[in-house]
Amino acid sequence: MHEVWWGTFPLRRGQHLKKQIGPLSLAFKVELNECQIYYNYLADWKEDSEEASISLEHLICSDNLKERFIISNTDEKLSLLPILADRPVVTKPVTPIYIPSKQKITIFVSTPLWVRAEYGPDKILLKDIAVIRPSDTWFGPNTMEGEVCYASQTKARLEASNLSRRYHRATTPIHLFNDSASHLLLERINLPVTHLEVYLDENNRFWTQAVKMINDKDNETAEMLILPGSPSEASKATLVGVPREMVVEKSIIRKISGFFE
């Protein structure tokens, strides 16, 4: 059974807290005036595999000690919050998808979560830790202009009921509309996850805000709108994670040709 890893936990001097989130084995230990963070990643971990974990004794050791934070008051609580990646995520459908002219479609893609650790009532930010360290990738019209993103793969599910429940990923509904006269080949999607909020529904599934993309008639630009609030597929959702960057304008025009390359 998957463990609910997010929330607020009392963590005082002499205590420790261990969580297993996907491949990430994470532990916090509080000593006199310091909070220690230990973590490691399970080797050969696969998605949808049975939960495996490292024992506490093996996790809390010098090899896995990554950071020590000096805190004057160590009689407080630790908050673990879900947050999205610190860069846009380029997600590739496992099989390329064609969207015929004037067709609308909604696909569901998931991106890996990061864990944000905060301590005390002042919410001292300790660390953002990637649950899965995705590969880097480049997104742009050529090797001179563009941006470095994370790479991810998606099965591009068309129905929310077909989604697997994974506690280390958040699902984004993407509403696509092909406004051009020709078929649109969907080979990769650049999701600006840094601008998205994280919601938790009543089934303990993570969602982000839905995104609407309309490519224009010449296929050179694509308008992307981040729809406010939780998506309609997320029932009784509550906001649990804030965006890393606030969106100034509601729509982001991508003038990269081949946005949907």
Added chain:
Amino acid sequence: METIYQFFTYPKTIEYLKAVLIVLVGIIIARLITGSIVKLLKKRLDSHEIQLIRRGLFYGIIALFLLSALNQIGINLGVVLGAAGILSVAIGFASQTSASNLISGLFLLVERPFSVGDVIKVGSTAGEVLSIDLLSLKLRTFDNLYVRIPNESLIKSEVITLTKFPIRRFDMQVSVAYKEDLNIVRDVLFEVAHDNPLCLEEPKPLFIFQGFGASSLDIQFSLWTKKENFLELRNTISLGVKDAFDDAHIEIPFPHTTLYTGSATDPFPVSIVNQDK
């Protein structure tokens, strides 16, 4: 006391004092004006351009006030300008290289092939650009040496800016034994690239067969990474390939030469001499 009073009331002295005052005021005004203009332009221009503008303005204003001061003490400016003209011709002949460096520096400023902080390679010298000055460029090499390169040689020769673009390609040369299956080698290499998070998924790694070498099959395996991660990728991918080849029993051959006695299948005759020794 009276001598001092007479000295200060002497008409020529007053003129000289006025001239000195003009120069001092000029220095103050020059500093104020250049300071204000630098503050305005700080966000729009880089440090090199601001430095040039600051110096140009400062010395230009000082020169104006100096001429005014000279005029105040009665020096004929026509003579001064004439002498300056002759002097500049003489200096021009003598300082052709410096003038060339100066002009080259201005061209570099306009063209902007690189900026302070970029890593460039000029000939066999590679390093970080510390400053782009009027006559020369200053580099810090990776082994912490200070190199001065005249601007003229930068305009004349090839300069490679290693950090111009955000991503960079690493070309790894790999050799495998002739007996190896290249399809398996290809798969192993791509898996190593996929498992290395520093290697970009896009642009995709390239597998290029270079040719049938003297001792091996030569392959170029090209991978892309962020420019900051270039060195780390270079090391980690090489180690990864070595480990993967060892696991897959793919041989990286030493250079070797095969001797034949005339037929490929006959053994080479060997006789042992002086067994007792």
